[in-house]
Amino acid sequence: MEILAMILAGGRGSRLDILSEKRVKPSVPFAGKFRIIDFALSNCSNSGIYDVALLTQYLPLSLNEHIGSGKPWDFDRRDSSITMLQPHEGPGGSAWYQGTADAIRQNIEFIKNKNPKYVLILSGDHIYKMDYRWMLKEHKENGAELTVAAQPVPIEEASRFGIFEVDENKQILDFQEKPAEPRSNLASMGIYIFNTDALLEYLEKLENQDLDFGKHVIPSMIKEDRKVFVHCYDSYWMDVGTYDSYLAANLDLIKKSEEVGIDLYDTGWKIYTRSEDLAPARIGETGSSQNSLISNGCKIEGTVQNSVLGPGVTVRKGATIRNSIVFSGTYIDENTHLDTVIVDKKVYIGKNSFIGHGEAKVPNYEKPDVLSSGITVIGKGAVIPEGALIGKNVRIFGEVKLNENNKYVPVGETVKK
Known part of the structure; x- marks a missing residue:
């Protein structure tokens, strides 16, 4: 060899x-x-x-x-x-x-x-x-x-x-x-x-x-x-x-072609993976996508801008996703807005919510060295209820289920199960 x-x-x-x-x-x-x-x-x-x-x-x-x-x-x-x-x-x-x-x-x-x-x-x-x-x-x-x-x-x-x-x-x-x-x-x-x-x-x-x-x-x-x-x-x-x-x-990956980091569309040097067998992405009558990567199985009825969506993500009517990454199987309900958020797999975010709200005035209190630039992170399997308001530099751990009593999470907070 x-x-x-x-x-x-x-x-x-x-x-x-x-x-x-x-x-x-x-x-x-x-x-x-x-x-x-x-x-x-x-x-x-x-x-x-x-x-x-x-x-x-x-x-x-x-x-x-x-x-x-x-x-x-x-x-x-x-x-x-x-x-x-x-x-x-x-x-x-x-x-x-x-x-x-x-x-x-x-x-x-x-x-x-x-x-x-x-x-x-x-x-x-x-x-x-x-x-x-x-x-x-x-x-x-x-x-x-x-x-x-x-x-x-x-x-x-x-x-x-x-x-x-x-x-x-x-x-x-x-x-x-x-x-x-x-x-x-x-x-x-x-x-x-x-x-x-x-x-x-x-x-x-x-x-x-x-x-x-x-x-x-x-x-x-x-x-x-x-x-x-x-x-x-x-x-x-x-x-x-x-x-x-x-x-x-x-x-x-979604910058202009002359600025792109890695060209995923280069047939001479493909990036291989184990893919999920899902239907093609569908952008409905009320849906739109600009400057984004939309994976197979996604259903888009809202607006996706400058973001990356994994397989099987649902974005309902009136919802907006900007400067964010959403992992597979996540459901984003009507009139909900994400701004500079990383969302792990199989998260449910209820309607009329705002994730990544406000200004990044303070870093995350518990992990300031990890999260300080305004990104909000939601862990795998978390549930965010209708009408939630979650600030920037927030960490919500996997499988956390917020409710009416804790659906307002200020800038810099951490929510654990």
Whole structure:
């Protein structure tokens, strides 16, 4: 085997908060009909990489059900496979994955049994299109032992990333993990190609319990003057790890064609997924949709503007949805208005309600670091009664059933079951 892809898909995604309350972050719906994980899987399939391992940990059921045998991505062929790897008990006992490299380390025997020449390590929660064959080609040409995909970022944001300094040949001279005063703006994308022998060497000799590629493996290889290079990537890439980035990445898909983040209509590089068998979307006599993504099975009698609707969403007459994301199976009754809201699956919102009301004067009181820009989030299966008034920066957890006594939720509040 030439190359094995290993996708890290076990992170809880705590900054996605309510959306990852009952599912792992890569399993969160995206762009209406897709899941976040679909982009990494589709990149592998489109790049001709059909041996894939998915490392899961936190609440894996939703992800496992979505992946199945891997048929939508063509991983169920005779000469291909997708393997789900979870923490397991070994001679030294059992342990959760403690770091990105520790997750790979706990599956060393799997890598040895597959015996690839190269190992491609990916994150399962990034939105981008990449042909990994170009990265592998550079890796070979450079005689590299490790190649890391990197992208320039605004210098004022560089302290949020792992930052590289490179020479004229793109060989890495120095690496700083989230430096307070970055000396470069070339940021790691968390995409790695290792020579298998080099990967196994460092996994076995570094003894850190929380072994991480950014904190331990890459700095060690640079310090020991190993052949570590960057592959510069200049197309769209987004880590959708926060409410703000998640909403922005969804809305990037509906910008004008010359500004679009990722072209979902590119027949040469399709994004594959496990689709629900639903009828085509229907926009009724009183319905309208402008600059939006409307998935199959939607019934629109109201107005949808600059928004993304998942499969089977109902929007009744007089309702308006603006700058919002609505997951599958949600019902929005008559004359109800949503403004900058993320609504999870199977939510019922009664008529004559206003969600995302007022100004974002204060952040969410309980989680100000998570929700402060004016987004309101409603969890899976919640019920919002008729005539509700819910402000901005509000968090309503899944399966909460508001009633006449608590249907007015001020800016910044959190409602739990």
